[in-house]
Amino acid sequence: MQVLTLLIPISLILGGLGLVGFVYTLRSSQYEDPDGDSQRILSDQWDDHPKP
Amino acid sequence: MTVAISRQAPSACPACVAAPSAEAIAARAEALKDTRIALSLPTIHCSACISAVESALNAYPGVKDARVNLTLKRANVDAEMSVDPADLVNLLEGIGYEAHELDVATIQSTATDKAGRDLLMRLAVAGFASMNVMLLSVSVWAGAADATRDMFHWISAAITLPAIGFSGQPFFRNAWKALSAGRLNMDVPITLAILLAVVMSVWETALSGHHAYFDAALTLTFFLLAGRYLDHRTRAVARSAAEELAALEVPRAIRLTDGTEQTVAAADLRIGDIVLVRPGSRCPVDGEIVTGTSELDRSLLTGETVPVAAAPGQAISAGEVNLTGPLTIRANAVGQDTSLHRMADLVAIAESGRSRYTSLADRAAKLYAPGVHILSALSFVGWFIYSQDLRTSLNIAAAVLIITCPCALGLAVPAVTTAASGRLFRKGMLIKHETALERLATVDTVVFDKTGTLTEGTPVLSNLGDHSTADLEIALALAEGSSHPLSRAITTAARAAGIKPAQITDITERPGQGTEATWRGQTVRLGRNDWIGAEAGDVTSAWLRVGNNAPVQFRFADDLRAGAAETITALKAAGKGVILLSGDSDVPVTDLANRLGIDEFQANCLPQTKLATIESLSASGAHVLMVGDGLNDTAALAAADVSISPATALDAARVASDIVLLGRDLSPVADSLVTARKATSRIKENFRIATAYNVIAVPLAIIGLATPLIAALAMSSSSIIVSLNALRLR
Numbered sequence: 001m002q003v004l005t006l007l008i009p010i011s012l013i014l015g016g017l018g019l020v021g022f023v024y025t026l027r028s029s030q031y032e033d034p035d036g037d038s039q040r041i042l043s044d045q046w047d048d049h050p051k052p
Numbered sequence: 053m054t055v056a057i058s059r060q061a062p063s064a065c066p067a068c069v070a071a072p073s074a075e076a077i078a079a080r081a082e083a084l085k086d087t088r089i090a091l092s093l094p095t096i097h098c099s100a101c102i103s104a105v106e107s108a109l110n111a112y113p114g115v116k117d118a119r120v121n122l123t124l125k126r127a128n129v130d131a132e133m134s135v136d137p138a139d140l141v142n143l144l145e146g147i148g149y150e151a152h153e154l155d156v157a158t159i160q161s162t163a164t165d166k167a168g169r170d171l172l173m174r175l176a177v178a179g180f181a182s183m184n185v186m187l188l189s190v191s192v193w194a195g196a197a198d199a200t201r202d203m204f205h206w207i208s209a210a211i212t213l214p215a216i217g218f219s220g221q222p223f224f225r226n227a228w229k230a231l232s233a234g235r236l237n238m239d240v241p242i243t244l245a246i247l248l249a250v251v252m253s254v255w256e257t258a259l260s261g262h263h264a265y266f267d268a269a270l271t272l273t274f275f276l277l278a279g280r281y282l283d284h285r286t287r288a289v290a291r292s293a294a295e296e297l298a299a300l301e302v303p304r305a306i307r308l309t310d311g312t313e314q315t316v317a318a319a320d321l322r323i324g325d326i327v328l329v330r331p332g333s334r335c336p337v338d339g340e341i342v343t344g345t346s347e348l349d350r351s352l353l354t355g356e357t358v359p360v361a362a363a364p365g366q367a368i369s370a371g372e373v374n375l376t377g378p379l380t381i382r383a384n385a386v387g388q389d390t391s392l393h394r395m396a397d398l399v400a401i402a403e404s405g406r407s408r409y410t411s412l413a414d415r416a417a418k419l420y421a422p423g424v425h426i427l428s429a430l431s432f433v434g435w436f437i438y439s440q441d442l443r444t445s446l447n448i449a450a451a452v453l454i455i456t457c458p459c460a461l462g463l464a465v466p467a468v469t470t471a472a473s474g475r476l477f478r479k480g481m482l483i484k485h486e487t488a489l490e491r492l493a494t495v496d497t498v499v500f501d502k503t504g505t506l507t508e509g510t511p512v513l514s515n516l517g518d519h520s521t522a523d524l525e526i527a528l529a530l531a532e533g534s535s536h537p538l539s540r541a542i543t544t545a546a547r548a549a550g551i552k553p554a555q556i557t558d559i560t561e562r563p564g565q566g567t568e569a570t571w572r573g574q575t576v577r578l579g580r581n582d583w584i585g586a587e588a589g590d591v592t593s594a595w596l597r598v599g600n601n602a603p604v605q606f607r608f609a610d611d612l613r614a615g616a617a618e619t620i621t622a623l624k625a626a627g628k629g630v631i632l633l634s635g636d637s638d639v640p641v642t643d644l645a646n647r648l649g650i651d652e653f654q655a656n657c658l659p660q661t662k663l664a665t666i667e668s669l670s671a672s673g674a675h676v677l678m679v680g681d682g683l684n685d686t687a688a689l690a691a692a693d694v695s696i697s698p699a700t701a702l703d704a705a706r707v708a709s710d711i712v713l714l715g716r717d718l719s720p721v722a723d724s725l726v727t728a729r730k731a732t733s734r735i736k737e738n739f740r741i742a743t744a745y746n747v748i749a750v751p752l753a754i755i756g757l758a759t760p761l762i763a764a765l766a767m768s769s770s771s772i773i774v775s776l777n778a779l780r781l782r
Contacts, residue, residue: 004200008207012184019180026169026176036122039099045107 086116089129089137090154091144092296096125101149108147109140124292126154158299165288168281174219175277181215182270186764189267193761198260205257208266212250219273220246222280238417238462241424245453246272252450255443263447268454268763275771276462283466283486286473290484294712298703305336308380321386329374329381331535338369338385345564346377347536347580351503353683354635357511357610358592359537361564361580371683371702376536377563409693411487412735413465420461428452431754448756454763455753456746463771464738467778472731475781480715481696481724488710490735491694492728494675498623498721499666499688501680502634502644505698506718507610511537511592513545514609521551523604527596529553530567530578538594539567539578541608566594574599591639610640612647613698615719620648622722629674633657633665635684662688679721681705696721727781734781738774745770 025031096105102120105127109118114135120127129140137153144151188204196204223246226239246269253264303318306328313328318336321327326342329335347359353371362368368381370390385391432449439445473483483489500506516524528546531539532553556569556576566579577584577597584595586603596604623630632653634641641655654665662680666688669676678685678692681701686708689695695709698718706712713720749766752758 004203008188011187012211015180015184019176022176023173026172031172033121033123036102036120039102039122042099043103045103 086130087133087135088156089131089135089140090156090159090299091127091129091137091140092152092154092300093120093125093127093144093149094152095150096120096122104147105144105149108143112140112143115140124296126296127151152300154296154299155303156299159292159295168284168288171222171277171281171284174222175274175281177215178219178270178274178277181211181219182267182274185211185267185270189264189760189764192264201262202257202260205253205264205266208264209254209257212253212266212270216246216250216269216273219277223273223276236417236421238413238421241421241453242272242276242457242462244425245269245450245457248446248450249454252446256447259443263760265450265454265760265763268760268767271764271767272454272457275767279463279466282463282470286466286470286483287486289477290473290482293482293714294484294706297699297706297712303336306330319387321383323383323386325383325386327381327383329379331374331376331378333374335368335370335372335374335379335381336386337381337383338390339367339381339383341366341368342380342382344377344379345562346379347375347564349373349375349537351509351682357503357509357636357640363564376534376561409487409491411465412490412732412739413461416461416739424453424456427456427750427754434754435756444756448754451756451758451763452750452753455749455758455766457767461739461742463774464742464778465735467775468731468734468738468781471778471781472727472734476720476724476727479720479723480713480717481720482712482714483710484712485710488694489728489731491675491710492677492725493732495628495677495694495725495728497629497631497669497674498677498679499631499633499662499669499692500650501662501678501682501685502632502636502641503610504681504700505679505685506613506616506632506644506648508613508716509700510611511541511608512611513541513606515605515607516545516549519604519606522554523596523598524549524551525554526556526571526576526598527578527606529556529571530559530569530576530596533559533569534561534567538592538606538608542578542594542606571598609643612644613716613718615717617648619718619722620650622719623725624649626722626725628725631665631669633662633688635659635682657684659684659687663691666691677725678709680709696724731781734778738777741773741777742770 030037093101093105096102102122105120106118109115109127109129112131112135114132116130116132118127118129129135141151141153185208188208192201192204220243223239223242226237227243230237230240249265249269249272253266253269256262256264304315305318305321307314307316307321308326308328321337325337327335327337327339331346341362341364343364344362345364346362348362348368349359350356350372353369359375362374362379368379370385428449431452432445435445435448436442469483469486469489472489476483503509519527524546527542528551531542531546533539554571556571559567559569561567562579562583564580565583566577568575568577568579570576576599578594581587581593581595581603584597584603586595586597586605592608592610594606594608596606598604620630630650630652632641632645632648632650634644634653634655635657636655638655641653645651645653654661657665662685666676666678670691670693676692676694678689678695679697680686680689680695681698683702683704685697686702686704689697689705689708694711696711696713697705697709698713699706699715701709701712711724745766749758749762752762
């Protein structure tokens with residue numbers, strides 16, 4: 001049962017990371033334009049360097 | 053801003069490291085002078101469109117940043133004050149994209165959907181917590197015992213308590229609001245079940261009990277929040293689309309100060325200002341005509357199709373459309389005081405059909421909430437008498453509350469309305485009000501307005517065959533010299549019939565009168581009856597006079613809106629009563645009613661007549677759907693059980709109605725009645741499924757056989773069944 005002291009914190013931390021990631025995407029307005037984002041990925045406009 | 057700056061290429065010179073902050077300050081100061089422009093782009097659909105529009109806009113001098121939102125089909129532009137939105141529209145139309153300016157102030161309220169984000173955040177927390185707790189619960193169900201089980205329960209409690217405290221807030225607030233107003237709603241049993249489950253579980257854990265309902269409390273919150281979020285999305289989409297319609301009319305006016313034109317926001321106009329109204333635009337104020345002669349289209353205000361002559365000294369009200377010559381107007385009422393606004397205020401006074409309606413969910417809650425509470429209390433009392441054990445009895449009571457908790461009920465309505473609204477939206481109908489679908493399902497009488505609703509509101513030449521080719525050639529030549537709607541109708545009809553314009557010279561347009569020219573040495577005129585010297589007709593007409601010959605009458609009829617005939621036929625076939633109420637005169641109304649086969653109609657209706665008719669219909673027990681577009685319809689739209697207005701309708705009419713028709717076609721109206729009836733029966737079906745599930749699960753809970761595992765299984769399966777049933781509507 002010693003393994004539980006490792007496994008439970010790990011599972012909680014991993015889940016927590018997912019939650020933090022979601023909160024970050026929500027805060028940075030990444031759900032404002034789902035249709036546009038799915039199309040923008042096809043554009044090669046910023047392939048060579050990121051948008052300044 | 054600082055993020056954007058810090059991403060810039062690092063400077064080679066170490067001394068310049070301090071420079072970015074100075075740049076940032078300068079940029080921020082400049083940003084204050086910037087303006088925000090929103091453009092509606094209805095035709096964009098792919099990545100090529102996005103990059104074409106963005107690169108065109110970004111390359112325009114003065115534009116700081118332009119970003120396209122494909123979901124909303126909109127472009128947001130940050131630009132310097134000097135950039136004129138009209139130039140950007142022309143720029144985009146030049147590269148082949150239809151664009152319209154949107155009023156930024158109107159769309160701002162939905163630009164960031166705060167309530168939606170808030171719900172989504174709570175949903176995410178509930179989802180995260182319920183997954184983790186479920187993981188621990190499965191281990192307990194799989195056989196974890198003694199110290200391990202207790203530890204798992206304590207960890208669950210540590211996750212559940214803060215998660216519920218945060219995610220459950222919308223329910224707690226609603227329940228508190230209802231209770232402090234002395235009412236019961238669906239949120240009361242929800243809150244009670246969640247709180248009792250958590251408290252009982254903590255107690256059980258402290259006493260090393262076998263069963264804890266932490267996972268049930270969390271999944272319950274998660275499913276219910278999902279229902280709330282669906283509900284919110286549906287309405288947010290409709291609201292933002294409705295607001296976009298309103299934002300399309302940017303409230304601008306041209307003010308004349310000492311003879312110079314100045315474009316200002318309509319809200320900035322003051323009494324006594326001189327306003328210029330160009331042909332084709334809508335008058336922004338109530339006032340008196342100072343200079344200019346023209347004709348006014350009043351159809352949106354009164355339903356009349358015949359344009360009215362306008363001359364200096366005459367009164368003009370906000371909302372009337374200037375047709376031919378430019379007019380200058382001295383404002384004597386602006387903004388909220390215009391007759392347009394006062395009329396719109398009538399709507400608020402007229403008793404609204406929607407306030408009388410109690411939604412199906414509320415009616416279910418009224419039956420359900422007391423039932424559940426009584427059941428739970430009875431099982432507690434029963435068990436306490438039988439076992440004399442407070443802990444067992446409370447456990448049973450909590451189990452009953454959790455099992456009966458309206459998880460499926462909370463999803464039953466939003467899932468169906470989301471599916472039905474989505475289906476109607478794809479057909480071009482925007483459901484604005486939450487109970488509009490339910491009210492639409494009960495409709496048995498449909499009342500239509502004529503001008504702009506059943507008809508396009510644009511005239512069509514109706515007696516082309518009666519004229520000699522020579523007359524038509526002259527009429528066409530004269531009509532092409534004017535942009536008056538009747539002239540345009542003659543041009544369209546004559547061109548379609550293959551007529552070539554006659555050779556005429558010296559064409560002059562007399563605003564408010566007609567067009568005059570010389571043809572083979574004779575004066576030819578096309579215009580109003582009093583100018584030509586003819587008797588006034590009973591239908592919309594223009595007259596042609598060649599030299600001193602007798603005047604020739606060109607008669608016009610209003611063109612039927614696409615799908616109008618099919619809609620009327622379908623409604624009558626479905627056994628609905630169809631009534632036509634119009635503010636127009638007898639002849640055109642009778643003519644239209646006969647063409648469409650409407651038996652019940654009334655002409656020369658005042659707004660009050662329409663309202664009275666709707667009210668007497670409602671009083672006699674009919675459920676009335678009102679379809680109208682004008683200011684004279686708004687009171688009737690608000691009083692009817694449910695109302696629809698086309699997108700071309702006046703803003704006030706769209707606000708007053710529950711549903712907006714986005715396309716030009718009227719046929720979705722008949723479909724929507726069918727969809728609404730299907731949706732309502734699906735909602736009732738979902739209620740029945742939820743009840744059936746309770747009939748099976750509740751006895752188990754009462755006799756004390758419901759374990760947390762059974763509760764979790766029953767709750768999830770009923771929620772999934774209800775959602776799937778709703779999806780059948782799509």
